[in-house]
Amino acid sequence: MIYTSTRDAHKALSASEAILKGISDDGGLFVPSSFPTLSAEDIDELISMSYPERAAKIISLYLDDFDYEELLEYCEKAYERFDGDPCPVVKVEDGLYMLELWHGPTCAFKDMALTLLPYLLTAAKRNLGIEDKTLILTATSGDTGKAALEGFKDVDGTEVIVFYPSKGVSETQRLQMVTQEGDNVHVAAIKGNFDDAQTAVKDAFNDDELKAELAALGYGMSSANSINLGRLVPQIAYYISAYCDLADSGEIEVGDKVNFAVPTGNFGNVLAGYYAYKMGLPVGKFIIASNANNVLTDFFNTGEYDINRDFFKTASPSMDILISSNLERLIYEATGRDDALVRELYGKLKTEGKFELAPETVRADVFEAGWADEEETKDAINTFFDLDDYVMDTHTAVAASVYNDYSCDTEDDTPTVILSTASPFKFAPDVFYALGGHEKDPYKAIAKLQSVTALECPDSLSELFTADEIHNTVIDRSSVKEAVLRFAEGKLK
Numbered sequence: 126m127i128y129t130s131t132r133d134a135h136k137a138l139s140a141s142e143a144i145l146k147g148i149s150d151d152g153g154l155f156v157p158s159s160f161p162t163l164s165a166e167d168i169d170e171l172i173s174m175s176y177p178e179r180a181a182k183i184i185s186l187y188l189d190d191f192d193y194e195e196l197l198e199y200c201e202k203a204y205e206r207f208d209g210d211p212c213p214v215v216k217v218e219d220g221l222y223m224l225e226l227w228h229g230p231t232c233a234f235k236d237m238a239l240t241l242l243p244y245l246l247t248a249a250k251r252n253l254g255i256e257d258k259t260l261i262l263t264a265t266s267g268d269t270g271k272a273a274l275e276g277f278k279d280v281d282g283t284e285v286i287v288f289y290p291s292k293g294v295s296e297t298q299r300l301q302m303v304t305q306e307g308d309n310v311h312v313a314a315i316k317g318n319f320d321d322a323q324t325a326v327k328d329a330f331n332d333d334e335l336k337a338e339l340a341a342l343g344y345g346m347s348s349a350n351s352i353n354l355g356r357l358v359p360q361i362a363y364y365i366s367a368y369c370d371l372a373d374s375g376e377i378e379v380g381d382k383v384n385f386a387v388p389t390g391n392f393g394n395v396l397a398g399y400y401a402y403k404m405g406l407p408v409g410k411f412i413i414a415s416n417a418n419n420v421l422t423d424f425f426n427t428g429e430y431d432i433n434r435d436f437f438k439t440a441s442p443s444m445d446i447l448i449s450s451n452l453e454r455l456i457y458e459a460t461g462r463d464d465a466l467v468r469e470l471y472g473k474l475k476t477e478g479k480f481e482l483a484p485e486t487v488r489a490d491v492f493e494a495g496w497a498d499e500e501e502t503k504d505a506i507n508t509f510f511d512l513d514d515y516v517m518d519t520h521t522a523v524a525a526s527v528y529n530d531y532s533c534d535t536e537d538d539t540p541t542v543i544l545s546t547a548s549p550f551k552f553a554p555d556v557f558y559a560l561g562g563h564e565k566d567p568y569k570a571i572a573k574l575q576s577v578t579a580l581e582c583p584d585s586l587s588e589l590f591t592a593d594e595i596h597n598t599v600i601d602r603s604s605v606k607e608a609v610l611r612f613a614e615g616k617l618k
């Protein structure tokens with residue numbers, strides 16, 4: 126399989142090269158030159174497999190320069206870190222299911238890919254005969270950072286640096302990052318929001334001077350953000366696996382269509398679903414759910430992508446994003462792989478903060494988009510707890526709310542899977558508030574949420590509140606490059 130860039134279709138890289146580079150020199154993202162196909166027979170075959178087996182099979186179709194047996198071993202090791210089934214499908218009502226992606230070490234869906242990425246990256250280096258150390262640069266809206274730190278901690282030949290927006294993450298998310306142990310982990314707060322952090326990190330990737338200075342120190346750079354192909358590909362697997370589980374339990378027949386409702390920020394999760402669909406997975410609709418930062422809702426409904434708007438801090442901080450990176454990969458596909466057009470649109474985004482496409486170009490029948498405000502998100506948590514005895518976090522609730530609107534408006538009764546992206550305990554104060562309580566302190570909110578719901582909080586979260594805060598660096602967004610260098614030189618812990 127050849128990987129090319131969304132901004133230059135002449136580029137041709139192997140999967141190993143694409144994973145190691147993270148982002149293309151031209152600023153574009155790596156995309157497969159074609160999609161592997163998935164037949165009904167393939168699905169039948171996957172149904173009898175365990176999750177690590179399913180994942181290894183699906184991933185091997187994309188990472189074809191990796192050894193299959195090795196991939197299987199990596200998947201087994203990565204998903205061993207999860208508590209039980211890595212991604213169970215839970216029935217909440219007839220025809221409505223939750224795909225719970227948060228049983229990993231950091232209690233959010235980022236673990237599905239970030240427990241595996243270090244193995245993929247290490248193997249990619251081996252495949253290419255590269256002996257440089259790798260500096261993993263990551264911008265986080267809250268959950269990626271911790272998952273990257275957990276995934277890469279003490280992995281030989283890597284240093285991981287995480288930048289998070291100083292005021293943009295929840296207290297629990299902040300604690301998860303600043304208490305992180307490990308010899309190769311670095312964390313800094315950036316004064317600004319997630320978009321500032323993400324843009325600064327992307328600029329660092331395209332900074333030739335920085336690259337040269339890091340090379341002199343023996344480092345290459347890569348990314349743990351969802352722009353990295355090694356994040357995207359493992360996420361394709363759980364869409365297909367959910368479908369297999371529904372077929373296995375008799376909820377659907379192989380060949381039936383399923384809808385997926387996805388809480389969306391950087392468009393990485395839903396894009397992985399779209400790739401599964403391009404492979405042949407029978408999908409009716411992807412319901413793209415945003416919070417008040419509803420730039421994607423507007424884009425899918427009008428064709429205009431415009432980030433010149435107010436930025437809102439919401440109870441679903443991992444979706445507080447205006448520059449949705451992975452949308453670029455969808456636009457590449459939707460425009461018939463027109464790299465010149467993608468280049469033009471993203472040039473406009475940089476200079477004017479907006480671009481426009483014909484709405485029918487992007488919708489392609491398979492996308493519906495909507496958004497939920499804070500009140501609606503809260504209502505969804507409350508209603509699902511009342512009616513279905515199901516407790517969900519604030520991000521999942523955005524999708525549940527948008528799904529409710531969609532199903533009322535359309536009466537579409539296609540079986541629907543909501544992607545449940547975080548443990549409710551990770552956002553305990555807001556979830557508890559939605560259920561009618563008041564407790565701003567996350568530690569106390571966890572205890573109260575446990576008693577109201579009779580659920581158990583994962584230890585990895587409850588233990589945070591007694592751990593030492595190790596990382597206290599705060600920088601201006603203009604100092605990212607300097608901070609990267611100082612981390613690499615070992616002058617900044």
Ligand SMILES: *Cc1c(COP(=O)(O)O)cnc(C)c1O
Nearest residue numbers: 268390391392393394443520546
């Ligand atoms: C990252 C994240 C999202 C958004 O996923 P994208 O791939 O950025 O669209 C949603 N919910 C949670 C809990 C997250 O951590």
